[in-house]
Amino acid sequence: MQLTVNFSAVILLAVALFCVGLYGALARKSAIGILMSLEMMSMAVTINLITLGRFVSPHPLDSWFFTVFLMVISAAEVGLGLALTIALYRRSHTSEVDEVDELKG
Amino acid sequence: MTWLFFIPAFPALGFLALAFLPRVWRNRLVYLGPVLVGVSAVVAVMGFLHYYPGGEVSHPFLTYSWALARMGSTQLLISFKIDSLAILMLAMVSIVGLCVQIYSLFYMKDDERRGWYFCVLLLFTAAMLALVASGNLLLMFAAWELMGVCSYLLIGFWYTKEEPRRASIKAFLVTRAGDVGFFIALAVIYGACGSFELSTILRTAPSWPAASVVTVGICLLWAAAGKSAQLPLSVWLPDAMAGPTPASAIIHAATMVAAGIFVLARMMPVLAQSALVLHIALWVGIITAIFGALLAVFQTDIKRILAFSTISQLGLMFAALGIGSIDAAIFHLITHAFFKSLLFLAAGSIIHATGTQDIRKMGGLVRRMPIISLIFTVGALSLAGVVPLSGFFSKDAIFESFLVAHQPVVFALGLLMAALTALYVAKTWLTVFFGDAHNTEAHEGALLEIIPTGLLAVFTLLLGFTAKSWLGYLDVHVEMPTIPMATISTGVMIVGAAAGFFLYLRHIDNDWFAARSPRLMKALDARLYTDAFYEKVIVGPYFGLSNLFWSLDRTVIDGVVNAAATSYRRLTAFAWRADAHGIDGAVNTLAATVRHASTLTRKVETGHVRAYQRFTVGAVILLIIVLFAVLILKGAM
Numbered sequence: 001m002q003l004t005v006n007f008s009a010v011i012l013l014a015v016a017l018f019c020v021g022l023y024g025a026l027a028r029k030s031a032i033g034i035l036m037s038l039e040m041m042s043m044a045v046t047i048n049l050i051t052l053g054r055f056v057s058p059h060p061l062d063s064w065f066f067t068v069f070l071m072v073i074s075a076a077e078v079g080l081g082l083a084l085t086i087a088l089y090r091r092s093h094t095s096e097v098d099e100v101d102e103l104k105g
Numbered sequence: 106m107t108w109l110f111f112i113p114a115f116p117a118l119g120f121l122a123l124a125f126l127p128r129v130w131r132n133r134l135v136y137l138g139p140v141l142v143g144v145s146a147v148v149a150v151m152g153f154l155h156y157y158p159g160g161e162v163s164h165p166f167l168t169y170s171w172a173l174a175r176m177g178s179t180q181l182l183i184s185f186k187i188d189s190l191a192i193l194m195l196a197m198v199s200i201v202g203l204c205v206q207i208y209s210l211f212y213m214k215d216d217e218r219r220g221w222y223f224c225v226l227l228l229f230t231a232a233m234l235a236l237v238a239s240g241n242l243l244l245m246f247a248a249w250e251l252m253g254v255c256s257y258l259l260i261g262f263w264y265t266k267e268e269p270r271r272a273s274i275k276a277f278l279v280t281r282a283g284d285v286g287f288f289i290a291l292a293v294i295y296g297a298c299g300s301f302e303l304s305t306i307l308r309t310a311p312s313w314p315a316a317s318v319v320t321v322g323i324c325l326l327w328a329a330a331g332k333s334a335q336l337p338l339s340v341w342l343p344d345a346m347a348g349p350t351p352a353s354a355i356i357h358a359a360t361m362v363a364a365g366i367f368v369l370a371r372m373m374p375v376l377a378q379s380a381l382v383l384h385i386a387l388w389v390g391i392i393t394a395i396f397g398a399l400l401a402v403f404q405t406d407i408k409r410i411l412a413f414s415t416i417s418q419l420g421l422m423f424a425a426l427g428i429g430s431i432d433a434a435i436f437h438l439i440t441h442a443f444f445k446s447l448l449f450l451a452a453g454s455i456i457h458a459t460g461t462q463d464i465r466k467m468g469g470l471v472r473r474m475p476i477i478s479l480i481f482t483v484g485a486l487s488l489a490g491v492v493p494l495s496g497f498f499s500k501d502a503i504f505e506s507f508l509v510a511h512q513p514v515v516f517a518l519g520l521l522m523a524a525l526t527a528l529y530v531a532k533t534w535l536t537v538f539f540g541d542a543h544n545t546e547a548h549e550g551a552l553l554e555i556i557p558t559g560l561l562a563v564f565t566l567l568l569g570f571t572a573k574s575w576l577g578y579l580d581v582h583v584e585m586p587t588i589p590m591a592t593i594s595t596g597v598m599i600v601g602a603a604a605g606f607f608l609y610l611r612h613i614d615n616d617w618f619a620a621r622s623p624r625l626m627k628a629l630d631a632r633l634y635t636d637a638f639y640e641k642v643i644v645g646p647y648f649g650l651s652n653l654f655w656s657l658d659r660t661v662i663d664g665v666v667n668a669a670a671t672s673y674r675r676l677t678a679f680a681w682r683a684d685a686h687g688i689d690g691a692v693n694t695l696a697a698t699v700r701h702a703s704t705l706t707r708k709v710e711t712g713h714v715r716a717y718q719r720f721t722v723g724a725v726i727l728l729i730i731v732l733f734a735v736l737i738l739k740g741a742m
Contacts, residue, residue, distance in 0.1 A: 101711060
């Protein structure tokens with residue numbers, strides 16, 4: 001069965017995913033939730049990249065390389081973010097970002 | 106006989122030994138004073154006997170000198186010269202000094218600073234002995250100045266009281282004024298003959314220029330007038346009575362006042378070059394003699410009577426020097442030294458016994474203290490010039506010399522002075538020893554008072570008629586008074602004494618005179634205005650000048666300094682205001698502005714992560730909108 005992929009549908013999915021992630025990043029209070037939302041936004045970008053590589057670029061393999069690269073960076077980013085969260089918890093026994101405002105002017 | 110040079114050294118060593126000891130030790134060692142002066146007296150008398158009756162005035166027995174310092178090619182010599190004049194003086198000074206020292210053992214025994222008193226007395230005696238033994242004007246001047254210091258210390262011995270303090274300063278300043286004359290004379294002498302050695306000076310004196318001779322003569326007269334209390338520098342002596350009585354005795358007899366006469370006698374070959382100088386000495390002397398005797402008549406304080414009598418007797422010696430008669434002057438100096446120190450010491454005993462110095466509060470003492478009265482009487486008769494006491498012979502020797510020098514006016518004035526002397530002596534003697542006794546507790550003197558005064562009384566008795574033998578060895582001869590001379594002087598003395606008796610018996614005292622002639626009595630009370638003269642001419646203008654300088658200092662110099670300070674303070678006040686309002690204001694305004702602005706802007710910094718996220722998202726959206734707007738506008742164009 002030839003699976004047909006609709007370009008517009010995929011782009012719309014990526015947009016939806018990005019918007020959900022952006023909302024989550026802005027609305028969540030938990031540091032972990034914010035991290036997850038950031039990952040969602042990152043995934044939306046990855047989907048966009050794959051889709052545009054499949055339908056627009058003359059060399060589809062280029063987008064594959066970038067995607068793998070992007071996934072590695074995301075993994076590192078998540079590791080860093082979690083480490084920061086743990087450090088924050090150890091310092092102030094909370095992972096709620098609203099509780100921490102030491103840099104208030 | 107070189108040990109004669111050590112006569113001044115014994116008391117000087119005593120001074121050095123005592124001066125540096127603590128007070129307690131000095132007070133224990135007061136016996137050192139009489140012992141050391143006694144040694145000096147023994148040595149001096151032995152020297153006298155050794156040379157008696159040889160020697161000549163012009164040829165010193167002994168000379169000795171060593172160089173103290175060198176100025177270029179000239180040596181500054183310190184030298185001693187002992188001739189007949191010096192040895193007579195040495196013997197007199199050390200014997201009188203010894204009597205005063207012994208007497209002081211009694212008189213000062215209860216004073217807590219008696220050690221210091223004996224110490225200064227030793228230095229005083231040493232200085233006088235050095236002065237008479239010196240063969241050099243430099244050493245003489247040093248001893249002269251030393252005596253000034255010692256008299257200052259002795260007169261002001263009870264320095265916690267106002268009167269001795271004033272008197273000591275007065276004596277020091279007045280004699281210092283005289284010392285200036287000595288100093289100028291030293292300079293002129295050095296200019297004239299290039300040496301301070303007495304032998305050189307006296308040898309070359311005839312060849313000096315007349316101006317130098319007159320300058321030296323007048324300056325030396327001035328200096329001697331200061332030390333020997335002659336007019337116009339006599340003002341210090343009556344006040345010098347504020348010191349302890351034995352100190353007065355030594356100042357008045359042996360040391361201080363004798364120094365002036367002695368130096369003039371030493372320098373006589375120089376003075377004799379100028380008739381002018383001798384005339385000044387003669388007239389100053391005889392006027393001072395009358396002045397002192399006249400004022401002595403009206404004194405009521407026993408020590409002041411003796412003080413004015415000293416001035417008067419010294420005036421007689423000055424006058425004798427003024428006709429060039431050294432021998433008569435020195436003869437009288439020596440007899441006067443003995444009877445005047447005797448009078449002072451006896452007066453000290455009387456003051457000690459009665460507790461007053463006012464003769465009107467004494468009286469009847471002949472019954473209470475017969476021995477002291479007898480001794481005082483010997484001195485008083487000698488002072489009045491009664492045969493055969495020593496004062497009679499020495500005074501007549503001076504009167505004779507007036508006649509020999511053809512000075513009838515001076516001779517007449519001398520007789521007047523003798524009459525006045527007899528008058529005040531008789532008056533004082535009667536008032537003190539006879540009449541009603543005011544002091545019932547007065548008692549005979551102690552042995553320590555009677556021994557020294559008795560010794561002096563013996564000398565007073567003997568020195569007169571033996572003068573030809575002991576003084577004859579002074580190369581020049583003192584004639585015994587001739588019969589007419591003795592008759593005249595005794596007659597004058599009797600007239601004076603009779604007047605004294607008359608005044609005493611008729612109770613004619615100062616109040617009687619004051620009632621008859623208030624102005625005259627006032628003048629006599631004020632010592633014929635000699636003190637007032639200095640007050641007006643020297644002290645007053647001096648204070649005026651210092652007040653002027655003080656006010657100049659206050660207004661001009663202080664004014665400048667104060668003006669500078671005030672203007673500087675104004676300037677700094679202005680600068681402070683400028684700083685506070687200008688510079689601080691600018692800085693503060695800037696700081697306030699910055700703080701205000703930051704208060705406004707810091708509200709953005711909430712510290713919440715999500716707020717920053719929202720800002721970021723908002724900013725991105727705004728950026729996109731701007732981007733699109735720009736693209737659309739571009740597309741439209």
